[in-house]
Amino acid sequence: MGTNSTLALVSGANRGIGLAIAAGLARKGCHVLLGCRDVSRGEAAAGPLQLAGLQVWPLQLDTTSDASVAAATALITREYGHLDVLINNAGIGLDYDPTLTPMEMIQRSVAVNIVGTMRLTEAMIPLLAGSKSPRIVNLSSELASFGLRHDPSWPHADKKMPTYAASKAAVNSLTVSYAEQLADKGIKVNAICPGYTATEATNFMGTRTTEQAATIAIDLATRADCPTGTFVNDQGPLPW
Ligand SMILES: NC(=O)c1ccc[n+]([C@@H]2O[C@H](COP(=O)([O-])OP(=O)(O)OC[C@H]3O[C@@H](n4cnc5c(N)ncnc54)[C@H](OP(=O)(O)O)[C@@H]3O)[C@@H](O)[C@H]2O)c1
Structure with a gap:
């Protein structure tokens, strides 16, 4: 099933912000692999996008499972040869x-947010190394920012999520380390905050739509002049 289009893999893409990123990338002409723990949920999410003519294909992917990540890696290697x-x-x-x-x-947060991110990244590096314009975008959060947490006027100061914040701070640290480590392969690595978004994760109390949340990830995945090693939202750089 090879493709001449930009090939993208989005983890946790059967709902929420991941689904909006997958749809947005597909609308920009990418061929998108929709990572989903439960393939039936992935098929349900991909169906309407496929009917609209978008190249969105479910791929079983549990980032906490070595076997699942290995199977996804083998499929991408066999079918596409790169990412x-x-x-x-x-x-x-x-x-x-x-x-x-x-x-x-x-x-649990360490297992998914840190180790899962690293497991999938490590598996995909050889495939990304075969790309002309390889990109990694890590979903982080303002809640991981030490700079913002020390700012008394920060609007999210009321959100006390110590284990989430610690895990996303580690994602930021990995972003900087991978940006340095992968620079010689031309792989650009950035962390983004999508903003406070209406998804299951926030009991739909977030004020942003998933489409708004997806824009900065789509931008960093596709723009020609992509930086590396940054932490940004759609308004610009965020303090680490
Ligand atoms: N919503 C916000 O306000 C907000 C703000 C800042 C950052 N973020 C970040 O943005 C990302 C998406 O958040 P969201 O709000 O869209 O969350 P969500 O609606 O809860 O969706 C999370 C997605 O991750 C998947 N997932 C969970 N554990 C997984 C695993 N082990 N392997 C593979 N997939 C797994 C879920 O799959 P299942 O459906 O199978 O559970 C689901 O598809 C997260 O990294 C989140 O921390 C969100």
Whole structure:
């Protein structure tokens, strides 16, 4: 099933911001692999986009599973031989779940947000190295910003999510490290904040639409003059 289009993989793309990023990339002409833990949910999400003529294909992907990531890597290698864009979108925030202990919150958040992001990134680096314009975009959060948390006028100061914030701060650190490590392969690596968005993750209390949230990730994945090693939202640079 090869493609001449830009090939993108979005993790956690069966709903929320990941689905909007996948749809937005496809509307820009990309061939998009829609990473989903449950393929039936991925098919349900991809169906309307395919009917609209977009190249969006579900791919089973649980970023906490070595076997799942290995199978996805083998399929991309066999069918396409390379990857142009990796969007590390799969993520969880558990701090407001009253059924979990703090230790359960941090262990699960580390497993998905940090180790899962790294597992998928490590698997995709050889495929990205075969791209003419390789990009990695990591979904981070303003809540990970030490600079903003020290600003008393910051509008999200009321959001107390210690295990989520710690895990996304590690995503920011990985972004800087990978940007340095992968520079000689031409792979641009950036972290973005999509803003406070109406998805299941926020009980739909976020003020932004998933389409608004998706714009900065789509921009960094596709624009010609892409920087590397930055942390931004759609208004510009964010403090680390
Ligand atoms: N919403 C916000 O206001 C906001 C703000 C800043 C940053 N973010 C970040 O943006 C990203 C997307 O958030 P969202 O609001 O769209 O969340 P969401 O609606 O809860 O969607 C999360 C997605 O991640 C998937 N996922 C969870 N664990 C996974 C795993 N182990 N392997 C693969 N996929 C997994 C989920 O799959 P299932 O459907 O199978 O559970 C789902 O597709 C996250 O990284 C989040 O931290 C969100």
